[in-house]
Amino acid sequence: MSQRIVIDPVTRIEGHGKITIYLNEMGEVEDAQFHVTQFRGFEKFVEGRPFHEMPALMARICGICPVSHLVASAKACDELMAVTIPRVAKDLRRVMNMAQIAQSHALSFFYLTAPDLLLGMDGDPAQRNLFGMAQVNPALARDGVSLRQTGQQIIELLGGKRIHPAWIVPGGVSEPLTEEKRDKILTMIPPAIEATERALDWFKEIVVHFEREINFFANFATLYMGTVMDGNFALYDGDLRIVDADGNRIADGLDPLKYDEYIAEAVEPHSFLKSPYYKPLGYPDGIYRVGPLARLHVADRFDTPKADAEFRVFRKEHRQSSFHYHYARLIEMLYCFEKIEIILNKPDILSKHVRAFAEPNSYRGVGVSEAPRGTLMHDYEIDDNGLITRANLIIATGHNNLAMNRGVLQMARHFVKGTQIQEGMLNRVEAVIRAFDPCLSCSTHAYGQMPLAVQVVAADGAVVDQVVRG
């Protein structure tokens, strides 16, 4: 008799998801699926709205990374207006985007993942959280809180509020930067860099205890996709590059605005999350990963010294296990703080010329930028009066859907045995998902409430065991 295990809800991720593990007659894992159980409908209800509202409207998709949506949406609107925005406006958008990436990475690493790393995959679930962590290693917890705070405060200083600032607008930003705010942000950077370096040192110390997990943590060959600018690691502007697991370039110089020429989206009946794939390889062979791990695989170098040094260490080894997302995330945080400092020290950063004005000049606009979780794409079409007629979004988490599903299966095969579920087994399965830091509410554009769940299902469809949390 085959059986089914359901983990519902998956904990310590953004949004609500569910994992189903199918067992065969022998009680061995046959298949596993990661379901995103919410539906939102942003693409539909923006139809008919004036395009100038889009950045602020789309930012409401997510309270964790509204800035990423602001950026991609505003870039799509820049395309609709067919304008080149002032260079300083671009720099200011980049600063806010990097502050956002840094705070989101801090949330993912310290709040969601570090409890597993510090207290162990089999640790007491009641303790396996930020508070349990604060008891065992208060300095680490403090660094996590302060890094997230730094990112959020930079966003607040620039945009007036931490969540859903409306400062990034079509054509640039709405207000120039003041000297006082610039100086305040600059004082926040050195301590943030030091805290990030401490986290990197700690991670390298403890990572040796996770050899077994690393081997099965979505550890398989896939393509990687990310943005590069002249080969440099890039987050705001650039071309897309796709490399294979060994680093061979599969495609380079891809125009992000023509994403639909090389990316297609498949729909699976078990999830509201679409499964994008690389067209030339077809579905599901066109599986690829995006986000920190992918970005560190596509880039040739970083253009900031500390992050570049760390990048070289990272690339010395073959790191295809998704466990290395965590490492990559810390390196990106380091880069973000370094780069913010460089940009804010540019002599013209206080320029008052930060916005271009224009009527709609193009019927279609695509905006692509790197969000904390990977490449984010907003694609709009408008009518003669500038009202939205069609919108398509590919959210970073979506790109990783195929890889997350395969990762869950791989982990379940190695750690889930028999019909008696042990908490530690399931936590490992969830931890694979956490490594990708998915944002499910974003990626499905959420209707209703669906916390994470694991089910063990028998061959005849009977649910053998079920763990529900949330």
Added chain:
Amino acid sequence: MRRVFTLKIDDRDVSGNEEQSVLDVARENNIFVPTLCHVDGLTAIGACRLCLVEVQGVAKLLPACTTMVREGMVIHTTSPRLAEYRKMIVEMLFTEGNHICSVCVTNGHCELQSLAVKLGVDHIRLPYLNPIREVDASHERYAFDFNRCILCTRCVRVCEEYEGAQTWGVMGRGIESEIISDLDQPWGDSKTCTSCGKCVQVCPTGALFLKGKSVTEMVKHREFLPYLATMRKVGKNGHG
């Protein structure tokens, strides 16, 4: 010579002349009466019912904006009954349209929004109607989002009383009422509209706005209206 009356508003002795409304006299004496369809300089119409007050000896509630003062009136501008009615009116305005403040161009500068805050509207007790309405963005410079329209008719009045264009009008009855330009054609096709923008500036919500404005950016400027109102009065009195 205008006759001067003495009356009581909220137990205070006040005075006003025969050409003044209860609202005028209340405001002169810094007594707050909420309004939404009223704006200084436009003809009062008593449509939104937010300025309803209690007048001693009158069973019905009367709108302060269209009720002229009389000798010996005793008026109360606040009471539990009035507070409840006013809240209910604002709640009904919210349920009737699609008012999503967080993504509105006038978020933070909207009269409906600030009035709701002032009146303590923290919940909407009625079901939302969620009407399906469209945005008219056919005009070169302005757009009209009927989702955010509360039918105050400020736009209709300013267009008629000051610009003399009479572009705006009201079509339909009751809940079917809507603001139309000319003979219900796209605003951009209007032959009468002079693109003066006065309607945009007097609109209390984000229903009328300048194209190109992003969320929170549409701040209305109404300074022109008291000036024009004064000039008009001067002209009428033959002193201009």
